Amino acid sequence: MNMIEMKDIRKEYPLGETVVHALRGIDLSVQEGGFISIIGPSGSGKTTLLNIIGCIDTPTEGSVKIGGEDITSLDDKKLTNIRLFKVGFIFQTFNLIPVLNLLENVEFPLLLMKEHKLSKTDIRERAEKAIEEVGLKDFLDHRPAELSGGQRQRVAIARALVTNPQIVLADEPTANLDSETGAAILELMKHLNETEKTTFIFSTHDPDVLKYASQVVKIRDGHIESTGKPGRSLKTGKTRSKAHVGKAGSTGKRRR
Amino acid sequence: MALIARIAWRNIQRHRGKSLVIGIILFLGALIMTIGNGVVSGMERGLRDGIINRFTGQIVVISGRQEQDNVIFTPLGKDVQVITGYEKIKHALETSGYVDKFIPVGKGLTLVLNENGDVGYSLVLGVNFEEYQKMFMNNVKLVEGAFLNKDDRGILITSGNRKRFYDELDFWFMPEGVKLNDKNLTDEALKYKDRLDVKNDIVLMGSSMENTTMDLRLKVKGIVKYEYLDDYWKNFNIIDIESFREAFQYVTASDAAVNIPSYQRKLLETDNLDSLFEDNVVTKAGAGNKKYEIAELIGKRAARKKPGIDSGAYNIIFVKLKKGGSIEKSLRKLNDAFKAAGAEARAVPWGNAVGQLADLAMIMRGATIGFVMLIFFVAVIIIMNTLSMAALERVSEIGMMRAVGAQKSFISGMFFAETAVISSVFGGAGIIAGGICISILNLLHITTDNNILELLFGGNVLRPTLGFFDIMIGVIELAVVTVIAAAYPLTVARRITPLDAVTRD
Structure with missing residues (x-):
């Protein structure tokens, strides 16, 4: 089953009197459980693509389906609900709530879901479990400012995963981390991908990161330039950006 | 809700500087507003109680033919219509059950004549002075001489008029x-x-509506001063009611029942003018018992009076209600009773009767409220600006919250909760401090002789009051300020998208 289906996605930004074409017709299908890396130079459109998948941005043209649901015509409220229930985000700059401690940050999206009959105990248990998975059980009361960069990113991962999203989007998750911490974070993401069957899509231009990906989509100037497995030469798209990328072959089951 | 409150409270602590700035503005605004409300409330209460207790009562009864309700401070001393059928009105008032006391008075403008040929003017109240003093808490204070005693004829001139x-x-x-x-x-x-x-005496010249005039020389019995709002009431000299009626030719039955020679009587009784030339014209002498319709003889305005101080011609009746009586209900009932009794009279509220004085109070109140609102307007602008800046500084945080699934309503709630907490803590403290200031102002017993300040004080002593209603008004005003001040920053915060956060990073 395709978790994500994008057809002829174009994104244009007005910039003064000119128009910036961030995406110039992207076709992309991502299967459930994939661990996909989107690579490309700065300004190639990686972040724009991730933002559209994550319902943070909307395309100028084209259609996007997440879990079979067309999101291009949804209003803000519905898009927000998709972000809450179907998508997890890991930002380059962590973006934790500074006034909440580690546990409260991870609980935050669950508390937003509270109206969906999650009890206080459920929320606390799920948050603690997610924190345990990222190895920060001893830092529950710490505020973001009291954590290192790597620890903050792990909190962000726990927050992204605590809602059991179908997709986790990570925009250059290791860009602000040292190589050792970055590797640990990717190991963790890979582990969660394999054990929880969560679809991971992350952007990077760090070649070391690619080895973790099951599929690589290379973007240049708003086009998909090539797709393929890491370590092999990627297939090139000549006339139109089109890619179908599969899952990582995990055998794990999704948490529910 | 708990999450919103928790985040809001911690954000306030995190941004202590901004919170303190907003808080101090709200504190000062609430403080000034509370004191302002207290002063306005005290003024209104003082004016209301002062005028009701010492000048008019709650209700003023006037002639049904009187066009304007304002009968006290009439422009250029314009005449007030005479109340006819006083006995019916009196009966209605006495049997009402809700009227505590009432007093009828005459009110008019006379010329003041003197041998030099100069002419002055004087507004006069014709009253039964002892009853008047009893009704209005001995509001008239003696400066020189003596008061008018029962059956005295004379005038009490105010210091201001002198x-x-x-x-x-x-x-x-x-x-x-x-x-x-x-x-x-x-x-x-x-x-x-x-x-x-x-x-030692004064010559007053009153005129009837038919422009017939009557000069009346009155002894100056005393020089007086009104204890309360003298500056506004000092134009009214006080004369006894009989002198008043005489000056204004409210001719009474006792005046009409004079002994006249029989030939004059014959002259008046006869229908046949030829009979006047008979030889036996002078046949009888002594008082007759025929009553003359004097009103018909000298004009419609003149009213007939039967002997007795409580009956006769008046212009105004001041009515005090029993404690706790509703003015509106009493007015309605009284007017119904007058109608039922066929009395040509109408009851109006005291505020309408004093006209410009009540208007002045309203102007003072409006000015005070305007001042308070101006302060709040400035406060709103400053708070709005500070909060808008705060919203823009928190684009990453708010955008990230939206990115992980927070609806706009959550952001609104969080932002509003922050403002509301600051507003309740600092505004509440401002209201409490305002209450303390009101108590201190009362203890200081600040007095004034200035007539404008007297209006503002609602008397000659500043007695601001702060009742439950005033506090509630303060809380509502504070809430309105909070909502208005937070409205624009809130829309700024709601407009922040996850993309703004990502773009900023």
């Missing part, structure tokens, strides 16, 4: 047998004390 008469007519009124008191002389009068033209 000064005015001196300025306009060059003579100084004093009760007979009273020595000049330097303390009571004006600077000008004191300067020419030796040449002062002192007069």
Whole structure:
């Protein structure tokens, strides 16, 4: 089953009197459980693509389906609900709530879901479990400012995963981390991908990161330039950006 | 909700500087607003109680033919219609069950004549003075001489009018047998004390509606001052009701029932003018028992009076209600009762009757409220600006919250909760501090002789009051300010998208 289906996605930004074409017709299908890396130079459109998948941005043209649901015509409220229930985000700059401690940050999206009959105990248990998975059980009361960069990113991962999203989007998750911490974070993401069957899509231009990906989509100037497995030469798209990328072959089951 | 409150509270602590700035503005705004409300409330209460208790009562009964309700401070002393059928009105008032006391009075403008040929004017209230004093808490205070006793004929001139008469007519009124008191002389009068033209009586010229005039010489019995709002009431000299009626030719039945020679009587009784030339014209002498419709003889305005002080012609009846009586309900009932009794009278609220004085109070109140609102307007602008800046500084945080699934309503709630917490803590403290200031102002017992301040104080002592209603008004005003001040920043915060956060990073 395709978790994500994008057809002829174009994104244009007005910039003064000119128009910036961030995406110039992207076709992309991502299967459930994939661990996909989107690579490309700065300004190639990686972040724009991730933002559209994550319902943070909307395309100028084209259609996007997440879990079979067309999101291009949804209003803000519905898009927000998709972000809450179907998508997890890991930002380059962590973006934790500074006034909440580690546990409260991870609980935050669950508390937003509270109206969906999650009890206080459920929320606390799920948050603690997610924190345990990222190895920060001893830092529950710490505020973001009291954590290192790597620890903050792990909190962000726990927050992204605590809602059991179908997709986790990570925009250059290791860009602000040292190589050792970055590797640990990717190991963790890979582990969660394999054990929880969560679809991971992350952007990077760090070649070391690619080895973790099951599929690589290379973007240049708003086009998909090539797709393929890491370590092999990627297939090139000549006339139109089109890619179908599969899952990582995990055998794990999704948490529910 | 708990999450919103928790984040809001921690954000306030995190941004202590901004919170403190907003808090101090709200504190000062609430403080000034509370004191302002207290002063306005005290003023209103003071004016209301003062005017009701000492001048008008809650209800004023006037003639049904009177066009304007404003019968006290009429422009250029314009005449007030005469109330006819007083006995019916009196009966309605006495049997109402909700009227505590009432007093009928005459009110009019007379000319003041003197030998020099100069002409002045005087507003006069014709009253049964003892009853008047009882009704209005002995509001008239003696400066010189004596009050009017029962059956006395004479005038009580106010200090204010005495000064005015001196300025306009060059003579100084004093009760007979009273020595000049330097303390009571004006600077000008004191300067020419030796040449002062002192007069012990006054000649008033009243006129009927038919422009017939009557000169009346009255002894100056006393010089008086109104204890409360003298500056506004000092134009009214007080004369006994019989003198008033005489001056204004409200001719009474007792006046009409005079002994006339029989030939005059015959003249009046006869229908056949030829009979006047008979030889036996003078046949009888002595008082007749025929009553003459004097009103028909000298004009419609003249009213007939049967002997007795409580009946006869008046212009105004001041009515005090029993404690706790509703003015609106009583007005309705009284007017119904007058209608049912066929009395040509109408009851109006005191505020309408005093006209411009009540208007002045409204203006003072409006000015005070305007001042408070101006302060709040400035506060709103400053708070709005500070909060908008705060919203823009928190784009990453708010955008990230939206990115992980927070709806706009959550952001609104969080932002509003922050403002509301600051507003309740600091605004609440401002209201409490305002309450303390009100108590201190009361303890200080600040007095004034200035007539504008007297209005603002609602009397000659500043007595601001802060009741439950005033506090609730304060809380509501504070809430309105909070909502208005937070409205724009809130829309700024709601407009922040996850993309803004990502773009900023």
